[in-house]
Amino acid sequence: xxxxxxxPKFRVLKTGxxxxxxxxxDMNHEYMYWYRQDPGMGLRLxxxxxxxxxxxxxxxxxxxxxxxxxxxxxxxxxxxxxxSQTSVYFCASSPSVVIEKLFFGSGTQLSVL
Amino acid sequence: AQxxxxxxxxVPVFEEAPVELRCNYSSSVSVYLFWYVQYPNQGLQLLLxxxxxxxxxxxxxxxxxxxxxxxxxxxxxxxxxxxxDTAEYFCAVSDGVPNDYKLSFGAGTTVTVRA
Numbered sequence: 478x479x480x481x482x483x484x485p486k487f488r489v490l491k492t493g494x495x496x497x498x499x500x501x502x503d504m505n506h507e508y509m510y511w512y513r514q515d516p517g518m519g520l521r522l523x524x525x526x527x528x529x530x531x532x533x534x535x536x537x538x539x540x541x542x543x544x545x546x547x548x549x550x551x552x553x554x555x556x557x558x559x560x561s562q563t564s565v566y567f568c569a570s571s572p573s574v575v576i577e578k579l580f581f582g583s584g585t586q587l588s589v590l
Numbered sequence: 591a592q593x594x595x596x597x598x599x600x601v602p603v604f605e606e607a608p609v610e611l612r613c614n615y616s617s618s619v620s621v622y623l624f625w626y627v628q629y630p631n632q633g634l635q636l637l638l639x640x641x642x643x644x645x646x647x648x649x650x651x652x653x654x655x656x657x658x659x660x661x662x663x664x665x666x667x668x669x670x671x672x673x674x675d676t677a678e679y680f681c682a683v684s685d686g687v688p689n690d691y692k693l694s695f696g697a698g699t700t701v702t703v704r705a
Binding site: 481517518525527569 | 596599639680
């Protein structure tokens with residue numbers, strides 16, 4: 478019972494490099510989210526999706542892009558990484574329009590040097 | 591959009607003592623409220639939630655929270671903590687319909703339980 482799986486778990490980038498974080502869920506959930514977690518700031522919503530083929534901006538979308546080509550996958554891209562994007566990234570999914578429970582992945586620790 | 595304030599960033603507590611974590615949110619017509627816990631090096635897990643009904647909500651691991659609409663608060667309590675309760679705790683709020691699918695999280699409260 479995998480739930481929400483994030484890859485990779487750790488990554489170190491140099492400023493200006495690009496990368497894609499993959500989130501996969503096997504629960505047939507409609508809603509998927511990308512958050513970043515920074516000390517003293519809690520979790521902040523980057524982008525979210527309310528269904529296959531849809532995406533929307535969250536609280537801190539600048540410097541990130543997302544895609545939801547398949548219902549089970551939600552990709553987060555950094556086109557040109559900056560040190561300010563050093564953070565822990567969490568993917569989450571939810572089954573319904575009323576959030577009763579978010580299911581979180583175990584996180585990706587990203588360092589941008 | 592909602593905002594959430596967790597009034598304590600760090601709470602040290604001795605084993606078997608009670609603990610209260612405070613959470614206030616900005617006012618809205620209707621909200622859904624949540625407490626999540628994050629153990630070291632793990633993702634977040636739901637502790638409890640308030641969607642409607644009784645203002646006293648019981649969750650997992652002996653935690654409970656009380657929704658107070660007039661004070662816009664949702665404080666989390668446990669009467670007797672264990673070492674295993676050492677974790678970071680996040681309060682979260684969702685706007686009511688139709689924006690109820692987005693959560694706003696507080697900055698977190700780190701609870702350290704000592705023997």
